[in-house]
Amino acid sequence: MAKVLSDIEIAQQTKLEPITAIAKQVGLTEDDLELYGKYKAKISFDAIKRLSKNEDGKLVLVTAITPTPAGEGKTLTTIGLAQALNQMGHKTVVALREPSLGPVFGIKGGAAGGGYSQVLPMEDINLHFTGDMHAITAANNLLA
Numbered sequence: 757m758a759k760v761l762s763d764i765e766i767a768q769q770t771k772l773e774p775i776t777a778i779a780k781q782v783g784l785t786e787d788d789l790e791l792y793g794k795y796k797a798k799i800s801f802d803a804i805k806r807l808s809k810n811e812d813g814k815l816v817l818v819t820a821i822t823p824t825p826a827g828e829g830k831t832l833t834t835i836g837l838a839q840a841l842n843q844m845g846h847k848t849v850v851a852l853r854e855p856s857l858g859p860v861f862g863i864k865g866g867a868a869g870g871g872y873s874q875v876l877p878m879e880d881i882n883l884h885f886t887g888d889m890h891a892i893t894a895a896n897n898l899l900a
Contacts, residue, residue, distance in 0.1 A: 763870045767878045782849055783807065795877055813847075836873040850875075 761769070775797045776786050788803035818834045834850055841848040852875065868878040875881055 763874065764878070766872060767868075767874055767876055770874075770876055772876055782847060783810075796880060831868065831875075832870050832873050835875060839873060 772795050774794050775791070776789065779785070779789055779797065779799075784799065784803060788800050788806075789797035790800060791797045816837065818830050818837065820830075822829070831852060834852065838848045838850045868875045868881045
């Protein structure tokens with residue numbers, strides 16, 4: 757019987773594609789990105805304005821799903837749905853909000869999906885991508 761891999765084992769065995777290659781698949785150029793290393797980026801507002809002339813796509817919202825004890829919740833459902841749509845030949849993009857700090861402190865699951873439906877690099881996602889959330893928190897604390 758084959759050993760069932762944990763989420764972290766699956767994540768660590770995965771060879772990541774550079775974010776520039778992924779962006780190219782949906783019509784973005786390297787100039788459209790603000791890179792945070794090889795695997796993370798923000799999309800520039802200029803790119804959003806440039807692409808606003810394109811035909812609108814479809815929007816699917818996934819919300820209010822109560823996760824199971826195994827952790828199948830909104831993120832896993834969203835990622836799995838996007839993978840299925842891509843497999844069917846649709847150009848699919850997923851937008852997820854950043855997770856709370858619960859996963860970092862072991863209080864809840866991460867917001868990176870699970871099994872073979874994960875967003876990687878998982879560690880960076882659960883530690884808040886680019887530091888934006890920390891900057892917002894610091895600004896809020898300063899104002900308070």
